[in-house]
Amino acid sequence: MNHAPKQTITLIGLGALGKVIVFKANSRNLSIQAIVRHHTKMNCEYLLNDTDGVSHKLNVACNDFEMLSQSDLILLTVKAFSIIEILEQFDKILPCDVPIILINNGMGIKEQIEARLPHRKHQFYQVITTMAAYTDSLGTHFVSKGMSYYGKIFTSSIQSKSCMSFTELNKKERRHTENEALTMFESLFLENGEISLIHRVHEISYYQLEKLYINALINPLTVKYQCLNGGLLDHINELNLLIDEILLFHSALHSSNAISQNLSRDELYFKLMDVIQKTQYNQSSMLQDFLASRRLEIEEISGYILKKSALMCLDLPATQLLYEEVKKRILREPIKH
Ligand SMILES: NC(=O)C1=CN([C@@H]2O[C@H](COP(=O)(O)OP(=O)(O)OC[C@H]3O[C@@H](n4cnc5c(N)ncnc54)[C@H](OP(=O)(O)O)[C@@H]3O)[C@@H](O)[C@H]2O)C=CC1
Numbered sequence: 001m002n003h004a005p006k007q008t009i010t011l012i013g014l015g016a017l018g019k020v021i022v023f024k025a026n027s028r029n030l031s032i033q034a035i036v037r038h039h040t041k042m043n044c045e046y047l048l049n050d051t052d053g054v055s056h057k058l059n060v061a062c063n064d065f066e067m068l069s070q071s072d073l074i075l076l077t078v079k080a081f082s083i084i085e086i087l088e089q090f091d092k093i094l095p096c097d098v099p100i101i102l103i104n105n106g107m108g109i110k111e112q113i114e115a116r117l118p119h120r121k122h123q124f125y126q127v128i129t130t131m132a133a134y135t136d137s138l139g140t141h142f143v144s145k146g147m148s149y150y151g152k153i154f155t156s157s158i159q160s161k162s163c164m165s166f167t168e169l170n171k172k173e174r175r176h177t178e179n180e181a182l183t184m185f186e187s188l189f190l191e192n193g194e195i196s197l198i199h200r201v202h203e204i205s206y207y208q209l210e211k212l213y214i215n216a217l218i219n220p221l222t223v224k225y226q227c228l229n230g231g232l233l234d235h236i237n238e239l240n241l242l243i244d245e246i247l248l249f250h251s252a253l254h255s256s257n258a259i260s261q262n263l264s265r266d267e268l269y270f271k272l273m274d275v276i277q278k279t280q281y282n283q284s285s286m287l288q289d290f291l292a293s294r295r296l297e298i299e300e301i302s303g304y305i306l307k308k309s310a311l312m313c314l315d316l317p318a319t320q321l322l323y324e325e326v327k328k329r330i331l332r333e334p335i336k337h
């Protein structure tokens with residue numbers, strides 16, 4: 001008989017995706033808590049409208065830092081610009097030998113982990129997902145289950161001796177293996193107990209780049225034209241210029257061996273048109289953030305491409321102009337929170 005204690009998950013960031021993950025964990029009877037910004041909160045109640053239209057009232061325990069230090073799996077569902085600050089804030093209490101799984105759009109996190117959290121490199125996994133959810137005054141709406149891919153961020157990293165957490169200092173033995181934690185994570189994406197909506201991949205960076213390109217082509221343009229994703233079909237000439245620059249960028253990455261796969265114009269064009277068509281009635285996440293006066297992931301999307309391009313001596317004038325137009329709009333309507 002197996003007397004091992006139940007595995008536990010700590011999720012940091014109870015926004016739209018975080019609420020969906022908690023819902024999934026609850027319906028699979030997994031033990032999950034959330035860390036939210038206000039650390040005095042002991043639980044959070046919210047309404048989740050599932051993809052089938054059924055509403056569920058949920059209540060999740062929050063901010064148990066002892067549980068955080070002993071969790072078998074850490075999930076971060078925060079915006080890209082919040083990730084490093086949160087990891088640094090909890091560095092002393094995060095366990096050193098469990099997977100830390102990041103679910104976000106945008107890029108640049110790998111470089112920041114390398115610089116600021118090198119002792120944790122062995123722990124990081126990245127999820128790239130087409131799952132969709134948003135929150136409004138009626139609750140959180142789980143719009144689409146999509147498909148997710150995940151993989152190690154640093155493929156050849158081993159545990160660093162300098163990672164000494166609260167758990168290690170108390171010489172508490174970890175009760176579950178990394179594989180068990182990942183199996184638990186994957187079970188969150190099982191449909192009817194059998195069809196998996198997540199796949200583990202060897203090279204997650206290619207999936208990250210593909211999603212980055214889709215986000216860079218759709219999100220800032222929807223802010224510029226204040227339109228739904230489908231409205232971008234009225235700006236096809238501008239989209240074509242941006243696609244050409246993205247291909248130039250990808251080709252430079254490929255030539256410098258930063259990425260092994262190449263990307264053809266047809267591939268990128270059809271992928272983009274497919275996403276625009278499937279999400280034609282959606283507001284992009286960047287437009288939603290803009291309309292709610294929240295900080296945008298513009299630096300982690302277009303800004304990332306422009307910074308990397310500059311390092312490779314590439315000029316991307318249409319991408320640069322779009323980036324500046326979005327930044328100007330933010331200045332006109334500043335972020336409130
Ligand atoms: N929603 C979607 O459909 C999809 C989202 N993504 C990506 O996933 C990531 C998360 O997205 P989403 O869930 O929509 O984002 P949200 O903005 O809805 O959620 C982020 C949450 O993180 C919280 N947070 C920020 N800083 C802290 C902190 N220091 N401590 C605790 N909590 C904190 C925020 O709290 P507060 O509100 O107080 O700031 C908010 O609740 C983003 O990168 C997004 O681009 C990817 C695919 C689909």
Ligand SMILES: CC(C)(CO)C(=O)C(=O)O
Nearest residue numbers: 218279282283284285286
């Ligand atoms: C795919 C897309 C563009 C869908 O809206 C998205 O990921 C986003 O809005 O951030």
